[in-house]
Amino acid sequence: MHPVRKQRLYLVLFIALFSSIAIGLVVYALRGNINLFYPPADVAAGMAPVGQPIRVGGMVLEDSLQRSADSLAIRFKLTDYQESVAVVYEGILPDLFAEGQGAVASGVLNDEGVLEASEILAKHDENYMPPEVTHALESSGYDEKGKAR
Amino acid sequence: MIPEIGHFALILALCLALILASVPAWGAWRGNSVAMSLAPGLAVGLLVFVGISFACLATAFLQDDFSVKLVASHSNTLLPPMYKFSAVWGNHEGSLVLWALILSMWTAAVALFSSQLPLLVLSRVLSVMGAIAVGFLSFSLVTSNPFARLLPGAPADGSDLNPLLQDPGLIIHPPLLYMGYVGFSVAFAFAIAALLGGRLDASWARWSRPWTNTAWAFLTLGIMLGSWWAYYELGWGGWWFWDPVENASFMPWLAGTALVHSLAATEKRGLFKSWTVLLAIFAFSLSLLGTFLVRSGVLTSVHAFAVDPERGMFILVFLALVVGGSLTLYALRAPAVSSRVTFDWVSRESLLLCNNVVFLVAALTVLFGTMFPLIVDALGMGKVSVGPPYFNAVFVPLMALLVPVMGLGPVSRWKRDAAGRWRSELMVPTLVALFCGVTLPLLQAPYNIWVALAVLLSAWLLLGLVKDFWQRLRSASSLPGGLRRLTPGYLGMVIAHLGFAACIIGIVATSQYSVEHDLKMDPGDARELAGYEFRFIEVVQVRGPNFVADEARFEVTRDGRAVASMTPQKRRYLASGSVMTEAAIDAGLFRDLYVAMGEPVGEEGAWAMRLHYKPMVRWMWLGAILMAAGAFTAAADKRYRRQRMPAAAGNKVALHGA
Numbered sequence: 078m079h080p081v082r083k084q085r086l087y088l089v090l091f092i093a094l095f096s097s098i099a100i101g102l103v104v105y106a107l108r109g110n111i112n113l114f115y116p117p118a119d120v121a122a123g124m125a126p127v128g129q130p131i132r133v134g135g136m137v138l139e140d141s142l143q144r145s146a147d148s149l150a151i152r153f154k155l156t157d158y159q160e161s162v163a164v165v166y167e168g169i170l171p172d173l174f175a176e177g178q179g180a181v182a183s184g185v186l187n188d189e190g191v192l193e194a195s196e197i198l199a200k201h202d203e204n205y206m207p208p209e210v211t212h213a214l215e216s217s218g219y220d221e222k223g224k225a226r
Numbered sequence: 227m228i229p230e231i232g233h234f235a236l237i238l239a240l241c242l243a244l245i246l247a248s249v250p251a252w253g254a255w256r257g258n259s260v261a262m263s264l265a266p267g268l269a270v271g272l273l274v275f276v277g278i279s280f281a282c283l284a285t286a287f288l289q290d291d292f293s294v295k296l297v298a299s300h301s302n303t304l305l306p307p308m309y310k311f312s313a314v315w316g317n318h319e320g321s322l323v324l325w326a327l328i329l330s331m332w333t334a335a336v337a338l339f340s341s342q343l344p345l346l347v348l349s350r351v352l353s354v355m356g357a358i359a360v361g362f363l364s365f366s367l368v369t370s371n372p373f374a375r376l377l378p379g380a381p382a383d384g385s386d387l388n389p390l391l392q393d394p395g396l397i398i399h400p401p402l403l404y405m406g407y408v409g410f411s412v413a414f415a416f417a418i419a420a421l422l423g424g425r426l427d428a429s430w431a432r433w434s435r436p437w438t439n440t441a442w443a444f445l446t447l448g449i450m451l452g453s454w455w456a457y458y459e460l461g462w463g464g465w466w467f468w469d470p471v472e473n474a475s476f477m478p479w480l481a482g483t484a485l486v487h488s489l490a491a492t493e494k495r496g497l498f499k500s501w502t503v504l505l506a507i508f509a510f511s512l513s514l515l516g517t518f519l520v521r522s523g524v525l526t527s528v529h530a531f532a533v534d535p536e537r538g539m540f541i542l543v544f545l546a547l548v549v550g551g552s553l554t555l556y557a558l559r560a561p562a563v564s565s566r567v568t569f570d571w572v573s574r575e576s577l578l579l580c581n582n583v584v585f586l587v588a589a590l591t592v593l594f595g596t597m598f599p600l601i602v603d604a605l606g607m608g609k610v611s612v613g614p615p616y617f618n619a620v621f622v623p624l625m626a627l628l629v630p631v632m633g634l635g636p637v638s639r640w641k642r643d644a645a646g647r648w649r650s651e652l653m654v655p656t657l658v659a660l661f662c663g664v665t666l667p668l669l670q671a672p673y674n675i676w677v678a679l680a681v682l683l684s685a686w687l688l689l690g691l692v693k694d695f696w697q698r699l700r701s702a703s704s705l706p707g708g709l710r711r712l713t714p715g716y717l718g719m720v721i722a723h724l725g726f727a728a729c730i731i732g733i734v735a736t737s738q739y740s741v742e743h744d745l746k747m748d749p750g751d752a753r754e755l756a757g758y759e760f761r762f763i764e765v766v767q768v769r770g771p772n773f774v775a776d777e778a779r780f781e782v783t784r785d786g787r788a789v790a791s792m793t794p795q796k797r798r799y800l801a802s803g804s805v806m807t808e809a810a811i812d813a814g815l816f817r818d819l820y821v822a823m824g825e826p827v828g829e830e831g832a833w834a835m836r837l838h839y840k841p842m843v844r845w846m847w848l849g850a851i852l853m854a855a856g857a858f859t860a861a862a863d864k865r866y867r868r869q870r871m872p873a874a875a876g877n878k879v880a881l882h883g884a
Contacts, residue, residue, distance in 0.1 A: 095583050102619065168744045169824035
């Protein structure tokens, strides 16, 4: 074979091998690491899987926030004004987390239907609403103040 | 009045950009040297008018002209002047003006510092940059006019800049990042000019290299500042989140890194020519994609398109034109520029090829992870998010594959090398690196296998460089003579690779050895963390220029000796009422202590507190600074500015030939 062609052949083989390794890695990494978003109504309807990482977003229900007396454990409810989901979390909340504001919790749903959150995301400026929350509210037919549209 | 002048200057700049994009390109096509020689003047004129426009916008911000809509919604009378100025680019419209300003700065720089470039090439390059400027200036004017007025009904005060952006790091982070993003437009323009001319040779790579290195250095610094800002400003001690916005800046960096290395092969050996051109197109396309992803609001939601369909459509069309147009040109012209140079498998060329494959695959996997949620959402298949575990699982093994090859690079030879020579050269460094990798992690119990691997890899990099450096010095007659013989290009490579080694150590040591505690503390409480005792004294009220804050006082001691007194704050900004955490950091080369306030808990003045001990976290940013310094050093190589005479002669030939 012509040396230039031979070199090209090796080159192509090398790139093919390498990219298949990369694709394998990508598929492997994607399998465990994408988490789907569920609005509270879907969680209440039992459409969310138990024991898998998911995200749930909605408005933090007024007067639902409870703190533990001796640790940073908290419990609150996320709602789309149709249904709500109880969330437990231990740690420091983001600055803009408050009752009556939008938030997204990512974690694992347990057997009692309570979301054990490992991360809480709130909006990062006054005018911004997590897009998932907007979406959840749109599909529930309520606005962010809880009034029916 | 001033905003109108700014608006008018922006329109004039667009007109100049239109002329720059068309007339010199026509001249280059027709061989009309008068039309071609207009290019440098037009480029400088473009800079002048965009500069006037930017200055007018900055004046509106500094003078609190709240009749301008942009100022009213992003500034406030209480804002310190420094942040009023940086508020210019703390929003969509203003950041586009900054983009245009930096693009015109690069264009003017190419026009002014390229006297050795043949006029034919120069006019093509400037025309391409003018065309990009047309895209951005019309995007700014048509869909996001920064000078829109709120008349009548100007508010008495503005609604303030997002407090997260009120930070010195954020004053310089966007300009540096944009210097990098936009800098790749120069490499892109050179690539397109070469395709148009059908001539791709070593001199093309030599012209393109210093610009590419400089842009890459700025991008490195910009990303590093962003990471540093996230670390001290977001208040939870993270420094990289694989957030889509970060990825948007990281993808061009990865493609740019591949480009910097393949340009080396193209210049020295005339290899990978069409590949290098393709990489230049990729790097700039990813920069454009990044800018638009961040600035259009596509990232936070695909529905942002529906919110402002005009902006979204403009973005799509412009991206399609740039990427589609340049790839079509590439498909038509690339076969004409392919090379017939061969190289042995054991050679520096194949090592550089490995580098390119690794970086390109890394860029593509990041691109995939960033776009995947958007694609799934657009197809209506639900809302997914791809988190850091995906990126870590893909990225870390790729980088671990890279380093063994990277250590071989400096000692390897072009064209043909011998595996036996590599073995004898690197036997001692390998053994020492193995020894370091096994023993150094013993200093910190329990033994950490990842740190061992990181030490092994970076020691291998470091020792390979030292060995090569030493050999170059030893072969010279005297030490100063040997040092003088080292070219800036070589020194730059050594510095940048050392920076990479420092980065690896910093990233792995911080990830593995960090100690993080979130806990409830009463005033008077003390907690021990990694040998340091954090004593929470009290919380006091303090007042800043535009905020009030609860400030916690901490005394940190180690073995009874005072180490630092730290004062994290919880601020409430007066204009917007938004609350923000200001972390306190005691920085050191080998460890950072980090304290941030959560929220008040309970009735007796207790607070949720975040205490972190972060070993060697600075190494990562120092490494990035070293990489940038290396790239600047390499770009300063005199080699790129010599050959003025032959080039000037070639200039005439090119003109006659055209």
